[in-house]
Amino acid sequence: MKKSILWAASLAVLSLGVVLPVMSSFASAGPIENACNRSERKAANRQLCACIQQVADMTLKGGDQRRAVAFFKDPEKAHKVWMSKTDSDDAFWERYKAFGAQAQAYCGG
Structure with a gap:
């Protein structure tokens, strides 16, 4: 089930890796965390969504x-x-793909 939410965050990701501590609260949630929490995917939960947001904060600009x-x-x-x-979509997609790989590595368990 976790893979369905990560798929939305990473679509074209193939690798896995390390664990990142989750220290985010819903009140200070970023845009990706909010979208993740509001999504209808069964695997979405606050901890996973907060982790994905932390990775987004490290890898993607606002x-x-x-x-x-x-x-x-x-x-x-x-x-x-x-x-x-x-060119702009290609550049964005490369950044997004890197984000997705990191999110899967950190949050995919």
């Missing part, structure tokens, strides 16, 4: 985080960015 939030609501948007041929 604008990239806000852009990635849309993928929780509509995974088709991620597909469109992935298929896009623009």
Whole structure:
């Protein structure tokens, strides 16, 4: 079940790794944590969503985080960015892929 929420956060990720302590509260949640907590995925829980947000804070700037939030609501948007041929979409996708790999490594257990 955890993989379904991580899939939304990482879509094209293939690797795993280390554990990161979770010290975030819902009151100070970032955009990705909020979207994760509000998602209808069964694997979503506060601890997992907080972990994913911590990774986002380490790997994505605010604008990239806000852009990635849309993928929780509509995974088709991620597909469109992935298929896009623009340099800006390609650069974003590389950052997003790195975020997804880190989130899976830290939070995937």
